[in-house]
Amino acid sequence: MSEPLPTPDTGTAPFTATSRRATAARFAMFWGAPPALWQAAFFLVPLGFLVAMTFWSVKSFRLTPDATLANWTFILNAGFFRNAYVYTFWLSALTAVIASVAAFPAAYTLAYKVSPATRRFMIFMLVVPFFTSYPVRIYSTQIFFSPQGIINTVLAPLGLGPLQVLNTPTGTVVGYLVLTLPLVVLLQTFALANVPRTLIEAAHNLGCGRFRTIGTVIIPSARIGLIVAGTFAFVLAFGDYVAPTYLGGSRPPTLSILIADQVKSGNNWPRASVVAVMMIVTLMVVMLVMIGLAYGRRKERP
Template sequence: MAHGRPTKRRDMFPAAFILPPLVWQASFFITPLVFLVWMSFWRVKNFRLTRDFVTANWERIYNAGFFYDAYVHTFTLATVNALVVSVLAFPAAYFLAFRAGPKVRQLAIVFLVTPFFTSYLVRIYSLQIILAEHGIINSALGLVGLGPITMLSTSFATVVGFLTLTLPLVILVQLLALSQVDKRLMEAASNLGVPPFEAVFKVVIPSAKVGLIMAGTFGFLLSFGDYVSPLFLGGSKPPTLSILIADQVKSGNNWPRASVVAVTMVVTLVAVLLLMTSLAYAKRGKK
């Protein structure tokens, strides 16, 4: 009996560290999500929320063509951003992981972290100056007799905003994944006469598959729910789901319909996260 109590205390010690994150998730994610689902069945009467249990909000949103247009547009933009940011981030992450020295790597990490200490909204406003019809890019093009090119209020500008948001994070996640790759595998491939470019696809990418897939997934998740870039760079035309939520709230204070859109977004994000996680660990699980 005397030896049993210390063992129980040691077993409960890790639980003391697990409990706070669980409480946090339950308080600020699960509980609001449950309330959001519940609110989607309320109704608006005389511009005031009324507690009820009706399915009219789900029927109205799911039977509306503008909802499916916004959903496809949002999903497409997020997918494009995930692919583009993954491709753009990989050379930088590869250089930092395999070619750069420790000091260069540390300095690069500082520069990659710095954007997270600045306002995302301010960065988007600065992009307006760069992408505007009389902005920096078009002014430079005008010097060589080109332009102006319309970039603001387009899907291109929205994706540029998404890249501003996600590129530093994706590079850091890819760098972490590539840093775990055994460099002896690269040396063995070189000794066997495998060209460096081919070794990247046959050795590096398969070895860092989990981290690379999750990095791209983060790029999708962050851009799928973003509101700032579609509004200030994309011009809300066509609207994304985040803008659609704001429109539903502004239109007659219709929080229940906005809740339907929000719940749909959350379900989509969770489904994509589970799908990509299973894809990342697929082969490892089989082994």
């Protein structure tokens, strides 16, 4: 009985795998094209125009396409820009730290100490402030901290106060916290809730107390979410215009106020564009550094 002839290898399996990869690539390109086009049309193109405008000049209060470095030289060498940059960076970093520290007990309670129904209700309540316009919330904060406001009215019979919060850096930080704190609590809650409970139970079984478990297990396991939450607070505060204007009194000015001042004084859009580009570059550097801290590998102990 003769043996059957071997079937020639037609390469069907490799072709099938290649075909699947090509199909997956086309599928990804199809669904990824709309967001990419949106980002290109409403972020990359305006950003390119903004960068180009930094090299323009203003002649007789009119923008003139040019190729000059005078705007960069003026802004980077100006003392008011350096002061505003340091002031804005410092207040934003301070806001990120305060929001992260203040939000952690609330996020820890929501993640581990309340029932699922209570957690859902409290998360909904944290989302509710975003239903209201941010300027409206800032105006309501003015009512609380004004010289004849609610807080000073309550403190007066106790012999305390009056508290001077408006038109100070403290007022600016309060406004930043109004903007960022609910979001930081939400992000921290989601990060802590995703920590495996088995790790926490193992730490308790090994004799770790509550605070040691938080410091050695929970915080390292939720590191990415905690850092991302603080980064969001910094980004939102760094570019905010409303809080330093209506609660901080615009003095000293932040970078966002400086942009408005440059536009108002002689219609100098190119100098304002330089400030805006410096803000964007700063935020990109900060985000890259924080992402590196969040996703970077921890050094293994010997």
